[in-house]
Amino acid sequence: MHKKMAFSFPDEVLEHVFSFIQSDKDRNSVSLVCKSWYEIERWCRRKVFVGNCYAVSPRMVIKRFPEFRSIELKGKPHFADFNLVPDGWGGYVFPWIVEMAGAVPWLEEIKLKRMVVTDESLELIAKSFKNFKVLILSSCEGFSTDGLAAIAASCKNLKELDLRDCEVDDLSGHWLSHFPDTYTSLVALNISCLGSDEVSLSALERLVGRCTSLKTLRLNRAVPLDKVANILRRAPQLVEFGTGTYAAELRPDVYSDFAGAFSSCKELKSLSGFWDVVPDYLPAIYPVCSKLTSLNLSYATIQSPELIKLVSHCPNLQRLLVLDYIEDSGLEALASSCKDLQELRVFPSDPFGVEPNVSLTEQGLVAVSSGCPKLQSVLYFCRRMSNEALVTVAKNCPNFTRFRLCIIEPRTADYLTLEPLDVGFGAIVQYCKDLQRLSLSGLLTDRVFEYIGTYAKKLEMLSVAFAGDSDLGLHHVLSGCESLRKLEIRDCPFGDKALLANAAKLETMRSLWMSSCAVSFGACKLLAQKMPRLNVEVIDERGPPDSRPESCSVDKLYIYRTVAGSRFDMPPFVWTMEDDPSLQLS
Amino acid sequence: MSDVELQLCLALPTPDITKGFNSNNYHGLGFDHLKQTSCFGDRKKRDFEQALGNFSDECNAMPLLLWSGQPNEEDDNHKYRNKRTFTIDDMNDAEEDKVVGWPPIKSWRKRTCHHHHHHERAAGNGNGNGRSIYVKVKMEGVAIARKIDMRHYHSYQHLTNSLISIFTKNKKCDEHYNARYTLTYQDKEGDWLVAGDIPWNDFITTVQRLKILRLNLQTQPQTGPE
Numbered sequence: 024m025h026k027k028m029a030f031s032f033p034d035e036v037l038e039h040v041f042s043f044i045q046s047d048k049d050r051n052s053v054s055l056v057c058k059s060w061y062e063i064e065r066w067c068r069r070k071v072f073v074g075n076c077y078a079v080s081p082r083m084v085i086k087r088f089p090e091f092r093s094i095e096l097k098g099k100p101h102f103a104d105f106n107l108v109p110d111g112w113g114g115y116v117f118p119w120i121v122e123m124a125g126a127v128p129w130l131e132e133i134k135l136k137r138m139v140v141t142d143e144s145l146e147l148i149a150k151s152f153k154n155f156k157v158l159i160l161s162s163c164e165g166f167s168t169d170g171l172a173a174i175a176a177s178c179k180n181l182k183e184l185d186l187r188d189c190e191v192d193d194l195s196g197h198w199l200s201h202f203p204d205t206y207t208s209l210v211a212l213n214i215s216c217l218g219s220d221e222v223s224l225s226a227l228e229r230l231v232g233r234c235t236s237l238k239t240l241r242l243n244r245a246v247p248l249d250k251v252a253n254i255l256r257r258a259p260q261l262v263e264f265g266t267g268t269y270a271a272e273l274r275p276d277v278y279s280d281f282a283g284a285f286s287s288c289k290e291l292k293s294l295s296g297f298w299d300v301v302p303d304y305l306p307a308i309y310p311v312c313s314k315l316t317s318l319n320l321s322y323a324t325i326q327s328p329e330l331i332k333l334v335s336h337c338p339n340l341q342r343l344l345v346l347d348y349i350e351d352s353g354l355e356a357l358a359s360s361c362k363d364l365q366e367l368r369v370f371p372s373d374p375f376g377v378e379p380n381v382s383l384t385e386q387g388l389v390a391v392s393s394g395c396p397k398l399q400s401v402l403y404f405c406r407r408m409s410n411e412a413l414v415t416v417a418k419n420c421p422n423f424t425r426f427r428l429c430i431i432e433p434r435t436a437d438y439l440t441l442e443p444l445d446v447g448f449g450a451i452v453q454y455c456k457d458l459q460r461l462s463l464s465g466l467l468t469d470r471v472f473e474y475i476g477t478y479a480k481k482l483e484m485l486s487v488a489f490a491g492d493s494d495l496g497l498h499h500v501l502s503g504c505e506s507l508r509k510l511e512i513r514d515c516p517f518g519d520k521a522l523l524a525n526a527a528k529l530e531t532m533r534s535l536w537m538s539s540c541a542v543s544f545g546a547c548k549l550l551a552q553k554m555p556r557l558n559v560e561v562i563d564e565r566g567p568p569d570s571r572p573e574s575c576s577v578d579k580l581y582i583y584r585t586v587a588g589s590r591f592d593m594p595p596f597v598w599t600m601e602d603d604p605s606l607q608l609s
Numbered sequence: 610m611s612d613v614e615l616q617l618c619l620a621l622p623t624p625d626i627t628k629g630f631n632s633n634n635y636h637g638l639g640f641d642h643l644k645q646t647s648c649f650g651d652r653k654k655r656d657f658e659q660a661l662g663n664f665s666d667e668c669n670a671m672p673l674l675l676w677s678g679q680p681n682e683e684d685d686n687h688k689y690r691n692k693r694t695f696t697i698d699d700m701n702d703a704e705e706d707k708v709v710g711w712p713p714i715k716s717w718r719k720r721t722c723h724h725h726h727h728h729e730r731a732a733g734n735g736n737g738n739g740r741s742i743y744v745k746v747k748m749e750g751v752a753i754a755r756k757i758d759m760r761h762y763h764s765y766q767h768l769t770n771s772l773i774s775i776f777t778k779n780k781k782c783d784e785h786y787n788a789r790y791t792l793t794y795q796d797k798e799g800d801w802l803v804a805g806d807i808p809w810n811d812f813i814t815t816v817q818r819l820k821i822l823r824l825n826l827q828t829q830p831q832t833g834p835e
Contacts, residue, residue, distance in 0.1 A: 102710065104713070104715045104716075105709075105710030105711070105713045105714070105715070106709060106710050106716065106758070106761050107709065107710045109771060109774070110757070110761075110771050110774060110775050111771065111774030111775050142753065162715075167753055188715060188717060190717075190756065192753060192754065192755075192756070216717065321718070370714070370718065371712065371714070374712045374714055374719070404712060404714075429712055429713060431712050433708070433711065462713075486713075488711065488713075513710070514708075564767060564770060564771075594774040595770070595773070595774060596770065596774065
């Protein structure tokens, strides 16, 4: 009966139905229903997401989805953000561009995260895809403004160029001039990461002036405040804006020029930038504050009183990024002003200082959890915490989806009881049933991992550092967290036993990172041998792992599932077990 | 990648004393009592033991001695160093060790923070605060320079190993097959010198730029800016 129904619809009808299904998860489910649905779905999938660029080869992707228009690729492991992955590890996009240039000429969108992008890659993109529209590079590196010039010059239909947190070799501000005078389709431009070299302001002004659909503009630090007015006046339709340096001479004419330009932007919902803030210039943005939903002040080195004044003007704020200068008092003010707050990130102003330089403690977090009922996502750096506070936060915010706490000094105990923070984090996973992402810190024993394994059934990503007592901790997580996709661990006494006992689990996950733990090279070899669909990479700059005893711990270990086999672009300090002749015998 | 061999010639200083791993940082021994009182304790431990199957030898908690035992001072191979306790201060320095990648803050954010603090703090607060030191690295014959953070490395060997990796990515390196190179740097006084003569800690405070020069077999390397 079911079979008959499946075949009774012509393909076009099914294709039309599938076009309403956007999420990858759902499309993957659709393709599993039956062979004909698999076939129909693969021909009409327009967006492809590859969470690990080494899990599959570009040819495999193109073979299965011949007609995609948008691709998202992720490269290096997350801990690369914190310099734990040596330069040259991998994540090169060029091979992907080469394959797609030939086979997917109608490609419109490329989104990359933590990948190495060369000027050559950018030039090839510019040359190969006639209808190219969106380039989003997030935490990427390896390219210069020359590559950007190529994109600007050739991509006539470009709508978005977003360089988030990239390392760009800023050779010349003149790449902007490569956008032809006839080019007007820009909708989003984010150049906030570009270095301190100058950007060609006149080219920028002209570009902004002729692109009347421009909605997002994030400038880099080099753009002076007194020039921003000219830019804003040309783009009163902006919805998202990032300033350059927020410092200028205290002159009434400069101020009123700037303030006037700002108030002409009636659609602004998101602000960022704010480097080098001169507090006297802050009131210039008050007129737009009531509409703001997103505010990134994480570069603004302004003190709590100014921050309090600012946030009290923003009743509709949903997302706030800020430095810990805001202090507990500022967070209390936030809690009473911003009832719609969904996401809060508090960064440390002095991460390497031993003594606290600001009065930001667990109290601020508790206040926000209590005052902001919609709070879902938290990233919080602080220097002290208590189980009591964490339990309160958990009870206040059962809707948390992301909770990342970083107590700056490793292995810091509950400051009130001197106990580990197991119970506090246990409460988080117990009350927040939809928690998808969790980062732990402070003094933690194996017990916290028992709690996590027992309660955190929706947890997809877990970050662990300086925690646990034994392999039992790792075992709890690997055996209990059913939804786990990414696990990253550093400086924990986890070794071979838990890893080998849960080897099968690793194939259900995207990746596992373990550095400065206690996994032996022998265990890595065994794992690689038993699990052919995993790539087991040992990253060790001390030299070949087989020059030391097999029981020696490896420095860093990165394990990921793959259908593409071993990769070909490994640098000298990455070892996979194929190289080991002793494995050939079994 | 092993086809292309670059050898960076250095006058290597005698190796620094490897800082031994401090096993006092682990608290595993003090919390056995927690394991016993946990209501999950017995059941989970049995499951764990069962799951071990063929892979297990013994089922007790992993002795932490395994962890602290390597690589240690007995290791002759001074070329490779234990990176686990990353530190760039002198042995005489009273400052505490800084751990690589902790706290977990992205490098561009650290750069901004410390740019601010650099102005706030008194001068003379030297290496210990973890501030990034970015220098441009250029390799002779390669168009694009790279920027690296000197904080990421803790020895000349580590630096040269990494530079080899970085620059062998460039496809033009076919012509560098089996070539020999010298690492040079520009110091605070503006002079170009061959890297490796001064202690690492002094090196990172004085280095302004790096350049990798190709060695002519007939002549000495030409040191100097391009």
